Amino acid sequence: MSDVPHPAETPRQRRRRQQQWLAGLVHAARSRQRLAAIAVCVSGGLLVVQAWAIAWLLQGVFVEQRPLAQAGQVFAVLALVLLARSVLGGLAQKAAGDVADAARLALREQVYRRLLGKGPLWLRRQRSGELGELLLAHGDAIEGYYAGFQPVRVEMVVVPLLIAASVAWVDWVVALVLLCTAPLVPLFMMLVGMGAENAGREQLQELARMGGHFADRIKGLGLLRLYGRGDDELAGIGAAAEGVRLRSMKVLRIAFLSSTVLEFFASVSVAMVALYLGLGYLGMLSLHASAPTLGTGVFCLLLAPEFYAPLRRFAAHYHDRANALAAATEVERLLEGGTEYVPAPVAPVRAPEPAQAHAPLLVAESLRLRPNGANHDVVADFSLHVADGQRLALVGPSGSGKSTLLEALAGWLPPRGGRIVLRDGVRVGYAGQRPYLFHGSIADNLRLADPAASDARLHAVAEVAQVMRFARQLPQGLDTVIGERGFGLSGGEARRIGLARLLLRDPDLLLLDEPTAFLDPQTEADLLQALAAFTRGRSVLMATHSEAAMRWADDIVRLHAGTAHAGSEACA
Structure with missing residues (x-):
């Protein structure tokens, strides 16, 4: 099917296109x-x-x-x-x-x-x-x-x-x-x-809704039990199943009638x-x-x-x-449906160029960025050069666009203007504020980045990200099973697992979104020290509010809420 919906086409034309x-x-x-x-x-x-x-x-x-x-x-x-x-x-x-x-x-x-x-x-x-x-x-x-x-x-x-x-x-x-x-x-x-076609479409829609409803409840089963919402959710699943039954019987009635x-x-x-x-x-x-x-x-x-x-x-x-x-x-x-933003024709988001002796690792020029679903730009006229081995702290008040900028540099969000040029052969890794953790052991979640990783390498990245600090207290260490979306872990522990998973990919440029949030001062200091040793020779751009992280960085890039520019300054 084509990538763009056809709102003006007739039902006959739509069926012909679907048959093709x-x-x-x-x-x-x-x-x-x-x-x-x-x-x-x-x-x-x-x-x-x-x-x-x-x-x-x-x-x-x-x-x-x-x-x-x-x-x-x-x-x-x-x-x-x-x-x-x-x-x-x-x-x-x-x-x-x-x-x-x-x-x-x-x-x-x-x-x-x-x-x-x-x-x-x-x-x-x-x-x-x-x-x-x-x-x-x-x-x-x-x-x-x-x-x-x-x-x-x-x-x-x-x-x-x-x-x-x-x-x-x-x-x-x-x-x-x-x-x-x-x-x-x-x-x-x-x-x-x-x-028959209308009845079949309604049945599939009802099946999709019930599947989504049931899967979401299974993921949140621990929270539902914790807050005593089990009976109410069972009633909701029963209502969804009844909708599927009614749609299925309608399809069967038409089939039997025609036969x-x-x-x-x-x-x-x-x-x-x-x-x-x-x-x-x-x-x-x-x-x-x-x-x-x-x-x-x-x-x-x-x-x-x-x-x-x-x-x-x-x-x-x-x-x-x-x-x-x-x-x-x-x-x-x-x-194909939905109202997500479709960018206007601009320069490519990620345009590789031949490696040169002193070419920057990444260049961002005159970026204008708007998060999906927002009605205004949060970053405008932003430019940035990242050199090999450089550590940058991205700072600014909440809402200034730090996370949006990291998502754009990671290739997740197309810019509304400007361009992002990445040197040829550079691997980029991004660790967000809400890493998705699946039901399974901590080791299973880490190995999503590299299924063939050895136990020694797994423990090495877990040590750097300070995962072992809390994993040693768990009954089975890294083999301890966690719930869907990291149920059973704190926000800081989930972020550390997400960071360790990123380190396992061994990227050349690390984009980190507040990796030290929710950490006590000693854990934060240990994390920054281990991260400095692990990322030696690699480049890091870290969004942060932490003074310790700012001192850890070579330079600071400041985003100002409500303004159309960014500045940088060297750290002492």
Whole structure:
């Protein structure tokens, strides 16, 4: 799907665009898709041979009294046809399943890339449970589209025409009855399809909301139990589940209604063929020079239900198409919707340039920055040069834009003006005020930065960040399990784990947002001393309010709230 929503497009244009997007998901599995379609069509074509064999046996054995040797040959043909149809059915199912798996994988890769492209600041404002549904329920919603709807759509076009031509060869009246009643099926599907798509979209929306609601409650389970809110939240989950039940029943009602009506039309059509043949045998209706033979009647009666079978299967899988379109709409809504700021065309946020002997590590020129959701700039006309091995303290009152500046330098926030130039090959690491910690051990959270890190290296960065200062008091040290979002830790302890995780990445430029906040003077002094040794030769830009941190830095960069400039000064 395109990166920009199309508010002016018609529903028909939107569906066409979404269908093109769905088709693009299986670009790598085109050969398997064609194989499934060919197998389905050939299997349908063999129905004609199967009906002919059965009709010949009845006509030849019971009416014409043909020798059993000839009947044995036809029995062999019938057995081969049945075996071939069984093999082709399995082949079509396997190929269609491979196509569906490829589509699910492609969808999840696209969603994952889009989530990464949205950036941490956008993700921070979303419900992780709802986004998780994009990779789970929405991926499963498109499976039936490729495994069921797509092969049957090809079968519906090819097989009924082949059957109608075969029937017309022996009795044109039966073929005319089939062709005249066939349009009732797609007409009814068009009427039902709109309601099915809307119902499917509402169901997916309700599933996403319930998934987000449930996941958020699981994350905060410790706090909910602590404050005695468990019963109230159970009632909320029950209400969300009831919404899913109502939406699901609405989808099922539409599916059952469409299947019932289609079965009715198909049954009436087959009954019309049987009535015509029966009246012809009784001599009450004659549209031919002579009455049809028993073999002709059996041939037509066997193929009449098979003529409508692809149409019925198509109708049964039509809700899969509706679910896939609804899933595409939901993916578009969750990933492309919203009111996040789209920057005007300016110079690239991160523009690498060739390394030079004395080139600065990072250069920021005339930056204008505005946090997501804000209605005014918090930093304007800001310039900064960071040299190799330089330690800078970024200071200023709360609200002056320190965190916003660090997010922009880390590449999280596009500037509204100016540019940020990073020397080629430089690795940047950012440790914010609210590091995200997952349910698991402290060591597991640290290894997110480097899963292959050894225990010795893990303890080394934990010592530098003063994590071991409190981890030694825990029952299992770094193997102690913490709650989601760092439940069970203080704010300062969570920040120290976030800092240790950053150090494990071994960046060339460290962007630190108040790493010494909430620390007692001795812990802060130990942290700054260890950090100075660990970052020797690296550059550090630290947002801080601490006098000790300012003395630790080589220079101070001051941001002034409500002004459009920044200044720097050397430390004593």
